[in-house]
Each structure stands twice: as structure tokens, then as C-alpha cells.
Amino acid sequence: MRAPKRCAPSSKTSWRVCVAPPAFAASLRNLFALRFAGCAPHHNTALPAMTPASPLSKATDMASKDDKNQPVPPRPRKKKPEGEASAQGVKPDEKVEVIRAPKPPTAPNAPKKDAPKSEAPAAQKEAAKKEEPNAGMKFGDTSATMDDFAAMFEGHEAAAPSRQRFDMGDQVEGTVISVGSSHIFVQIGANQEGVADRAAYEDEEGNVTLEPGQTYSFYVLGFKGGIQLGKELGAGRQGMAAVETAHDTGLPISGRVTGTNKGGFEVDLSGVEAFCPISQIELGFTEEPDAHVGQTYQFKVQEVRDGGRTVVVSRRALLEAQQKEAREETLKTLEVGQVLDGVITRVADFGAFVDIGGIEGLVHVSELSHTFFDHPTDLVKVGQEVKVEVLSLEEPVGDKPIRIGLSMKATEQDPWLEVNEKFAVGTRVLGRVVRLAPFGAFVELTPGVEGLVHVSQMSWERHVANPADVVSVGEEVSVEVQDIDLLRRRIGLSMKTAEGDPWANITERFAIGLEVTGHVAKVEDFGAFIELGGGITALLPRSEMNLASESTPHRQFTAGQEVKARVLNIEPDRRRMALSLKDAETIAEQADPSKAAPTSYKDDSLSSGGSMGTLGDLLKARKKD
Structure with a gap:
């Protein structure tokens, strides 16, 4: 039986107009059929008219779309005392009686109903109602009201599973x-x-x-x-939807740097072209823009214009947010003496800046390493991971931020603690020249331990005025330890002693009358100094040059000239050797005691009588002249 479109309600009935989802259309249709099944047309009574916007009209119109073409049955007329207002003027506190249609006839062959059972207690009925909300509502039940309908609908709605709504980017x-x-x-x-x-x-x-x-x-x-x-916006889908969602929500989006242009970088955001200014690609100054090309970063969409044709992104905004968060966490636990892991962010002439967790500290050039280096870039580079120790913390003053002093050297073992175990006075070691000074050369014996070779200890062969004339930076030299000062961290070295004293076996290397070849090192009025090699320099006296009466050593010899001479005399204790241009026979006669050969240098120019004298006497006499 189809439900009529209108039925007079009771004055105590609370009508509700519910708009049900499509899934409940069938339930609503059956529910209204259940409610109004017993409302049959009453031919002898006239029903009061209802306004088009009445709740009952709305509810019944929604109940069944199939009833649009059915004729509207006459409405039952209310019973009221004479002289009372019509149905439209019924007061809320008045009772309105509804004349219901008779129950539908029973089929002749329908089974008889069982005898009515004893009613259960009220408590059991209430419990049964809670467990089974619709148990009391049956098809054709004329006692059902709209309150029963509302309870049934709310129970159905509560029993339906709830589904949460999500939006893209959540x-x-x-x-x-x-x-x-x-x-x-x-x-x-x-x-x-x-x-x-x-x-x-x-x-x-x-x-x-x-x-x-x-x-x-x-x-x-x-x-x-x-x-x-x-795991991130833009992953797994392309298009402006991801970009717009990231812009609206402020969430990061993944992008790949595809190239550079004037003022910044070209970024691919899952198929959407974007622009990142060069100042927004990293926290500091970008020295090598090409290093970012081909890299995939997280970006923040800052601007979307012209319908998506212009998209501006920033990586720096995300890095600053991460840095701020890390900075707050680091400052909570930062203290002097703490050893931390950091990353080199900048390198300057005076040291290196290290990020220790959202905040930067300075490693002074003196705290970079125990080893010698010319510039901080010789030891560290930007992006390098290092271990540092907190040396000092200076609280911020005014606009100046907190200043943190760090040390890389403090985290390494001090090599000077093992100097006495590795080196001793008289030890000969092989070292590397690390730098030169006007007064000598610094030689690295082991990483972090250096010694000084003074210019006076560089060579036996000549007087050294410039260390660069003897050694060069990076050259390996043999040195001997002469002195160790642990308090001042100084070690004295000698290259001369490491080579050995060339005068120790001079008599074995040179004999009287032996012809030798050397080069003129210096020319004086009293003679010329000849370098023979191996740290030996001999004097060729003026008296042994066979000079003409008006000739001088300067006229006959020049610096660097090769000279062939013979050994005239050797004095190992005084480290002196004399040469002569005379022939071997003459030298032999001078060396023969029986022929009163001179035992020291002779200068005929001092006296016509041929008086003898030492080389020292000869030099003193020349100075007096």
C-alpha cells in the first residue's frame, strides 16, 4: 500500500524534515509506508487544508517519488466542539484527534495469530528497544509516530561508519x-x-x-x-595541483635544479617550471652556482602568478626554519669543553666557520691543526665534516649575536707529548722543509712537530745569506737534532752536522802536491778563495799566483772561474788549506825539510829576505798595508 502524501498529525507530534543520502532512499520510502499505511480516505469527513510549506508536506513529498502521479485522497476531518477555531487556528496546547482508517482486511486463508503472551516488565521492554530500535515498528502499525521515525533514523545514522574528509596536501x-x-x-x-x-x-x-x-x-x-x-608533495603526481597545494599550505615540495639563468636557477617541480633566485638556493653566498645543477632539493613555494605561468620558490626559507629549530635545541645544551660534530660553512684568512647545529662558531687559524699550513684552505674546505671542541662562549651584546670559539686542534692528540720518546739530541732524522725565513728554514720532523735550521747550520761549503739558495719548500733534507726545548716548543736542527764534517778526513782526501780543480768563490787583494766541493774551500795566496809585477788577483781571477791548482798546505785543526799555481816539483821542494821548505805560507812581497810566516800573519800584514 502506498502512503498518502498528507496525513493530519497529532498536536504532540514533533515533525522533523531530514534530507537523507541516496543510500537511504529505500529505507525512507519503506519507513513512510510503514507510518502511513493505516491512513485510508474517509469519505464522510473533510480534512483541513495544509499550507504548501508545512513540514508534513515536505516530508511526504520526499518519501516517494512514485506518488507524484497518484491522486490525492481526501484528508480526514478533525473532531472538535462547536464554536472552536478551524484546523488552521488550532492552538498548540489543544489536542487534535486523528481519525485513522480501519485496519486492512485479513485474508481468508491467513493463519491465526497466537494467543497474546503476558506482557514483559517495562524494564525488559526498554532494554529490548535499546538493543533493537526498530523492533516495535512493523508494517501497518498505525501507532507509530514521527518520533519513532526520528529515533529510527538517528540510530541508523549512528550505526553507519564515519568517514573523515581529506584534502590534497594534508x-x-x-x-x-x-x-x-x-x-x-x-x-x-x-x-x-x-x-x-x-x-x-x-x-x-x-x-x-x-x-x-x-x-x-x-x-x-x-x-x-x-x-x-x-612522503612529500609532488612525488608521484605532476601538475599545478601539487604546486598550488604547497603554496596554500606552506608545505615543502620536491624539485630538481635543471639549469641556471640570469639571477637564479630553473627548477622542475614535477613538470611545472619554477624560478629560484640565486640568493634563495642556500644560506650563504653562492660561489659556484653550477654545483647545484642536477641536485634535487626541497623548496617552499613563495609565489604563484599569472595562472601558474610564474612560480617562485625558495630553498633558503626551509633551511632557515630548520636552522632556527636546530639552533634552539643546540643552545639548550651548549657548554665550554663540549665536543661536537660540525660542518665547515665558510673559510677565511683568519680561520674557518663551523655549523654545530643551527649556529656557527669560529675556529681561529691557530686552532685549526698542530701541523703547519700556509692558509686555512690547505686544511679544510666548505662542506667538510669536522670535530670541534667549544673553547669559549660570549653572550650576545645588543644586536651582536652570541660568539662561540671552537678548536679542531684540541680534539687531536698533542704531538709534542711524544717528542722525547721519538727524538733525542744527536739523532739524525729526515724532514721536510715547510717554510723559509730570513734566518733559516723550518723543517717538519713529524706532523705537528717542527724544528729550525739556522743559516749558520745549513752548509759547510759556503756562507749562506739566503736560505732559498740552499733549500726550497717541500724539499726533504737530512738534519741532526741539536737542542730540544719542550716548554717553548722549539727544536734546533743542523744540516751541516748531519752531512758530516768534511775536515775530519781531509788528509785522506787531499795530499800535498795533488792537483785539484775548483771554482773561484771570492777574490781579495791577498788572494782568491777556491771552492773544491764537499764543504772544502781553500785559499790561493797572491804569492802563489805567479803574477806579473804590475798584475793583481782581481785582474787575473773572477768569481765562478774554473781554476786548476795544487795543494800547498793543509791545517785540519784550523780548517785551512792553501793552494798554489806552481808546479809539483817546486811545491815538493818547499815541502822537503832538508831543503828548508817552508812550513807555512810565504809571501815574497812582505820582505825581500824571504821571511816566513803563517797565513794569519800574512792576512794581518796585508790589513796593515
């Missing part, structure tokens, strides 16, 4: 249900599931980093075929 927590060959299934609500791309959560070896049963954070990427999830 960050949600979800529990991994299972991991498939290409997708990861995630539960993100009481009865909702999402799907994530497996490839986005695989490591370099292809292993999935998510474990079933564990809860992780995801981003809602879309709703095609279900709720699409991912």
Missing part, C-alpha cells in the same frame, strides 16, 4: 597494513585506507624502509582510485 598519520610488489597499503582512519607508491620508500638496495604495523607520517597526494599517499 599530512596524516597512518599505519602500514601490508607491503605489495608495487604499492604500500596504509590505514589512515577507523575504516579508511590509502595507497602509497612502494618505489618512494625503497633504499638504494631496493628494500622498503616501512614496516607493517608501524605508524608513519604521509601526505595526501590525490584521490584517483582511492586516497593516494606519499
Whole structure:
């Protein structure tokens, strides 16, 4: 039986107009049929007219679309005392009696109903109603009211599972249900599931980093075929939707730097071209822009204009936010003496700046290393990970930020603690020349330990005026330890003693009358100094030059000239040797005691009588002249 479109309600009945979802259309249709099944047309009474906007009219019009073409039956007329107002003027406190149609006839062959059972207690009836809200409402039950309908509808609505609404870009927590060959299934609500791309959560070896049963954070990427999830916006989908969502929500989006242009970088945001100013690609000054090309970073969408044709992004904004958060955490626990891991951010002539967790500290050039270096760039470079120790903390004053003094050297073992174990006076070692000074050369014996070779200890062969004439930076030399001062961290070295004293076996190397070849090192009025090599320099006296009467040593000899001479005399104790240009026979006669050969240098120019004298006497006499 179809329900009539109108039926007079009771004055105590509370009408509700509910707009049900399409899934409940059938339930609503049956419900109204249940409610109005017993309302048959009454031919002898006239029903009061109802306004078109009455609640009952709305509810019954929504109950069944099939009744639009059915004729409207006459409405039952209310019973009222004479002289009272019509139905339109019924007061709220007055009772309105509804004349209901008789019950439908029973079929002749219908089974007889069982005898009525004893009524259960009221408490049991109430419990049964709670457990089964619609148990008391049966088809054709004329006692059902709209309150019963409302209770039934609310119970149905409460029993229906609730579903949460998500928007693209939302960050949600979800529990991994299972991991498939290409997708990861995630539960993100009481009865909702999402799907994530497996490839986005695989490591370099292809292993999935998510474990079933564990809860992780995801981003809602879309709703095609279900709720699409991912670890970041832009992953797994392309187009302006991701860019606009990232711009509206402020969430980061993944992008790849594809090239450089005037003033910045070209960035690919999953198919959307964007521009990143050069000042927004990193925290500091960008010295090598090409180093960022090909890199994939997280960006913040700062501006979307012209319908998406102009998109401006910034990486620096995200880095600053991360730095601020890390800075606050670092300052909570920072103290002097603490050893931290850091990253070199800048290198200057006076030291290196190190990021120790959102905040920078300075490693002075004197605290970089125990080893010698010309410039900080010889030891460290930007991006290098280092270990530092906090030396000092200066509280901020005014606009000046906190100043943190760091040391890399303090984290290394002091090499001077092992100097006495490795070196002793008289030890000969091989070292490397690390730098030169006007007074000598510094030689590195072991990393962090250096010694000084004074110019006077560089060579036996000549007087050294400039250390660069003897050694060069980077050259390996043999030195002998002469002195160790641990308090002042100084070690005295000698290259001369390491080579050995050339005068120790001079008589074995040179004999009287032996012809030798050398080069003129210096020319004086009294003679010429000849370098014979191996640290030996001999004097060729003027008297042994066979000069003409008006000739002088300067006229006959020049510096660097090769000279052939013979050994005239050797004095090992005084480290002196005399040469002569005379022939071997003459020299032999001078050396023969029987022929009163001179035992020292002779200068005929001093006296015509041929008086003898030493080389020292000869030099003194020349100075007096």
C-alpha cells in the first residue's frame, strides 16, 4: 500500500524534515509506508487544508517519488466542539484527534495469530528497544509516530561508519597494513585506507624502509582510485595541483635544479617550471652556482602568478626554519669543553666557520691543526665534516649575536707529548722543509712537530745569506737534532752536522802536491778563495799566483772561474788549506825539510829576505798595508 502524501498529525507530534543520502532512499520510502499505511480516505469527513510549506508536506513529498502521479485522497476531518477555531487556528496546547482508517482486511486463508503472551516488565521492554530500535515498528502499525521515525533514523545514522574528509596536501598519520610488489597499503582512519607508491620508500638496495604495523607520517597526494599517499608533495603526481597545494599550505615540495639563468636557477617541480633566485638556493653566498645543477632539493613555494605561468620558490626559507629549530635545541645544551660534530660553512684568512647545529662558531687559524699550513684552505674546505671542541662562549651584546670559539686542534692528540720518546739530541732524522725565513728554514720532523735550521747550520761549503739558495719548500733534507726545548716548543736542527764534517778526513782526501780543480768563490787583494766541493774551500795566496809585477788577483781571477791548482798546505785543526799555481816539483821542494821548505805560507812581497810566516800573519800584514 502506498502512503498518502498528507496525513493530519497529532498536536504532540514533533515533525522533523531530514534530507537523507541516496543510500537511504529505500529505507525512507519503506519507513513512510510503514507510518502511513493505516491512513485510508474517509469519505464522510473533510480534512483541513495544509499550507504548501508545512513540514508534513515536505516530508511526504520526499518519501516517494512514485506518488507524484497518484491522486490525492481526501484528508480526514478533525473532531472538535462547536464554536472552536478551524484546523488552521488550532492552538498548540489543544489536542487534535486523528481519525485513522480501519485496519486492512485479513485474508481468508491467513493463519491465526497466537494467543497474546503476558506482557514483559517495562524494564525488559526498554532494554529490548535499546538493543533493537526498530523492533516495535512493523508494517501497518498505525501507532507509530514521527518520533519513532526520528529515533529510527538517528540510530541508523549512528550505526553507519564515519568517514573523515581529506584534502590534497594534508599530512596524516597512518599505519602500514601490508607491503605489495608495487604499492604500500596504509590505514589512515577507523575504516579508511590509502595507497602509497612502494618505489618512494625503497633504499638504494631496493628494500622498503616501512614496516607493517608501524605508524608513519604521509601526505595526501590525490584521490584517483582511492586516497593516494606519499612522503612529500609532488612525488608521484605532476601538475599545478601539487604546486598550488604547497603554496596554500606552506608545505615543502620536491624539485630538481635543471639549469641556471640570469639571477637564479630553473627548477622542475614535477613538470611545472619554477624560478629560484640565486640568493634563495642556500644560506650563504653562492660561489659556484653550477654545483647545484642536477641536485634535487626541497623548496617552499613563495609565489604563484599569472595562472601558474610564474612560480617562485625558495630553498633558503626551509633551511632557515630548520636552522632556527636546530639552533634552539643546540643552545639548550651548549657548554665550554663540549665536543661536537660540525660542518665547515665558510673559510677565511683568519680561520674557518663551523655549523654545530643551527649556529656557527669560529675556529681561529691557530686552532685549526698542530701541523703547519700556509692558509686555512690547505686544511679544510666548505662542506667538510669536522670535530670541534667549544673553547669559549660570549653572550650576545645588543644586536651582536652570541660568539662561540671552537678548536679542531684540541680534539687531536698533542704531538709534542711524544717528542722525547721519538727524538733525542744527536739523532739524525729526515724532514721536510715547510717554510723559509730570513734566518733559516723550518723543517717538519713529524706532523705537528717542527724544528729550525739556522743559516749558520745549513752548509759547510759556503756562507749562506739566503736560505732559498740552499733549500726550497717541500724539499726533504737530512738534519741532526741539536737542542730540544719542550716548554717553548722549539727544536734546533743542523744540516751541516748531519752531512758530516768534511775536515775530519781531509788528509785522506787531499795530499800535498795533488792537483785539484775548483771554482773561484771570492777574490781579495791577498788572494782568491777556491771552492773544491764537499764543504772544502781553500785559499790561493797572491804569492802563489805567479803574477806579473804590475798584475793583481782581481785582474787575473773572477768569481765562478774554473781554476786548476795544487795543494800547498793543509791545517785540519784550523780548517785551512792553501793552494798554489806552481808546479809539483817546486811545491815538493818547499815541502822537503832538508831543503828548508817552508812550513807555512810565504809571501815574497812582505820582505825581500824571504821571511816566513803563517797565513794569519800574512792576512794581518796585508790589513796593515
